[in-house]
Amino acid sequence: MHGGTAVLIRKSYSLNSCKVVTNSLCLSAVCCQFKGGYSIVFGSVYMPYDDGSKDRAVEYEAVIGNMQGILDRYIGCKFVFGGDLNVTKYSPSIERGMVDDFLKLIICRGVLYIVILE
Numbered sequence: 403m404h405g406g407t408a409v410l411i412r413k414s415y416s417l418n419s420c421k422v423v424t425n426s427l428c429l430s431a432v433c434c435q436f437k438g439g440y441s442i443v444f445g446s447v448y449m450p451y452d453d454g455s456k457d458r459a460v461e462y463e464a465v466i467g468n469m470q471g472i473l474d475r476y477i478g479c480k481f482v483f484g485g486d487l488n489v490t491k492y493s494p495s496i497e498r499g500m501v502d503d504f505l506k507l508i509i510c511r512g513v514l515y516i517v518i519l520e
Contacts, residue, residue: 419433430445430446440479441476443480444484447483469504473507481508
């Protein structure tokens with residue numbers, strides 16, 4: 403089992419906000435519309451930890467796919483994803499490769515990112 407995620411938005415900060423359907427217990431997201439006509443999707447992710455099972459890569463890929471789906475559904479929005487990716491910078495793994503591929507995808511879409519890996 404994994405930890406939970408949440409995104410809390412103060413009502414006074416945005417004109418309108420709605421929960422984003424993520425189809426994942428590891429990912430929560432909210433889309434907020436702000437004055438000036440722009441929208442930001444705030445996401446919180448807690449990727450599956452390495453429990454030694456073979457299912458981790460399958461679960462990890464599903465969460466990455468859900469994040470990509472959010473990018474596809476909310477074209478024109480800005481994005482902020484935060485959380486725990488549960489991969490390390492210097493340890494090669496299938497999951498680390500998935501993160502790298504996802505980052506390449508968002509770079510192609512003009513999204514800036516910061517990733518802090520231990």
